Amino acid sequence: MSMAGNLRKVRGLSAVGGLRRVARLTRRRRRVDLSHPARSPLGSSVVNCVAYEDGVRVPVEGDLADAVERVRKSGDGFVWLGLHEPTSDEFAGIAEQFDLHPLAVEDAVEAHQRPKLERYGETLFAVFKTVCYVEHEELTATSEVVDTGEIMVFLGPDFAVTVRHGMHGSLGPVREELESHPRQLAKGPSAVLHAIADHVVDEYLSVVDAVQADMDQVETDVFAEDGERVDPGRIYQLKRELLELKRAVVPLGRPLLELADRPMRVVDQEIQAYFRDVADHQLRAAEQIAAFDELLNSILQAHLAQVTVAQNEDMRKITAWAAIVAVPTMVCGVYGMNFAHMPELGWRYGYPLVLGVIAVACLVLYRGFRRNGWL
DSSP states (O other): OHHHHHHHHHHHSSSSHHHHHHHHHHHOOOOOSOOOGGOOTTTGEEEEEEEEETTTEOOOOOOOHHHHHHHHHSSSSSEEEEEESSHHHHHHHHHHHTTTOHHHHHHHHHHHSSSSEETTTEEEEEEEEEEOOOOSSOOOOOOOOOOOOEEEEEEETEEEEEEESSSSSHHHHHHHHTTOOHHHHTTTTTHHHHHHHHHHHHHHHHHHHHHHHHHHHHHHTSSSTTTTGGGHHHHHHHHHHHHHHHHHHGGGHHHHHHHHHSSTTTHHHHHHHHHHHHHHHHHHHHHHHHHHHHHHHHHHHHHHHHHHHHHHHHHHHHHHHHHHHHHHHHHHHHTSSOSOOGGGGOOTTTHHHHHOOOHHHHHHHHHHEEEEEEE
């Protein structure tokens, strides 16, 4: 990216003169046709483009520029454009249409970002990590438990552009839910941002509840009678998946608090109160994840302790049997030296007596080890 591109700034627009300037710039910019993917420079990345006035969807004929021009002429509405994994070329027209900052555009196209909130003039750029619980019959050392994606939101006075990455986290249900509450949607693009944040955080809580079932199963298996035979890879895999969930949930706390407490032009004051509730739910999910992490550490330590105890018991058994076997080994070793003058060699009852002594000694040792719990 050139230095000039990095230094480009988003300038605020006045109420009247700004609208005229946007109208003139729109005529000069590349027209973005959303009517059909085959005729659109955006390709198939466009999911939906809808204009709203007073919280109600309004029909728009033409392309994106026509939708933007309509809501800006009315002065009371906004455009919600949804994209799915656009390329740089596909996103170029939209970035130019809404005068989006090139750094934010780069983040939205490349993805793999941390949850964050950034301001570029009058435009907000928010990143949310979406999570999805992957169903599995049994947790193994290679099971995928949590799948993550991303939703980027560009928010301006009269537009909301959402960019989704991943195969889950569809915003269709969010759009339908918002459209069923026109009064909430009439508060502007910030209502879209709140609805997305609330949807993402609710998914966090659902995934946390699902992961708890895996936690309970691992805990039950470890503390069963044969818990020392549990594959430790299962515990490590669950811990790794929990770490991925933690990276998605925990960093979102600060952006939500900023949206709830810090005055912003593009965020309606009434909507800010709703962000406090979302931040509370996010904190609850983060606390549950931290508790799971501590519990997994305890489970792993308990498993290692069980393995150590089992190894010690095996070593005691081996030592006891080695002591018992040492008696006949020692006696047989003495009589296997083949000296010429050994008194017992010429004794008629020497052989059965030696066998009897070996048997009695071994029996005494066996009973002693048995009584002490070594066998």
